[in-house]
Amino acid sequence: MKVTLNIGIDYNGKIIRDCTVQFLTMGGQCTAQEMIADLCISEDEEALSQREKTLIEMAYLSQQVEFDGIPHCDVDAEFLLDNLTTDDYWQLVEATLELRKKRLENGVSQSEIKSLLNPDLA
Numbered sequence: 291m292k293v294t295l296n297i298g299i300d301y302n303g304k305i306i307r308d309c310t311v312q313f314l315t316m317g318g319q320c321t322a323q324e325m326i327a328d329l330c331i332s333e334d335e336e337a338l339s340q341r342e343k344t345l346i347e348m349a350y351l352s353q354q355v356e357f358d359g360i361p362h363c364d365v366d367a368e369f370l371l372d373n374l375t376t377d378d379y380w381q382l383v384e385a386t387l388e389l390r391k392k393r394l395e396n397g398v399s400q401s402e403i404k405s406l407l408n409p410d411l412a
Contacts, residue, residue, distance in 0.1 A: 291389045295378040301360050308358040311385040313393075318353030325349040325367055345371055355382055 291311045298307035349367040
């Protein structure tokens with residue numbers, strides 16, 4: 291699903307607003323989990339700081355969004371944490387929910403759709 295961000299991301303001096311939101315695939319989930327492990331974030335959810343919780347969310351989001359003009363390999367949890375505005379974050383969340391709604395309306399059962407956000411927290 292194509293999305294045009296309201297604020298955009300500054301990348302190499304250029305504001306990037308256009309992106310594509312997609313479902314979190316099993317491969318994307320594995321990549322996000324590896325990214326989280328590389329960040330050395332504790333598995334004890336109660337001990338996590340707000341920054342660590344947000345980094346986890348950004349790891350999963352990084353596997354669901356592609357920005358026009360930004361190489362996908364540059365879009366990781368830390369990149370999104372440092373560059374994505376709160377307004378644009380919520381716009382992307384709304385887009386993932388809309389994508390899910392459209393898929394459900396097209397007859398796909400709930401059991402066939404994986405969590406759009408962090409599946410560990412869903």
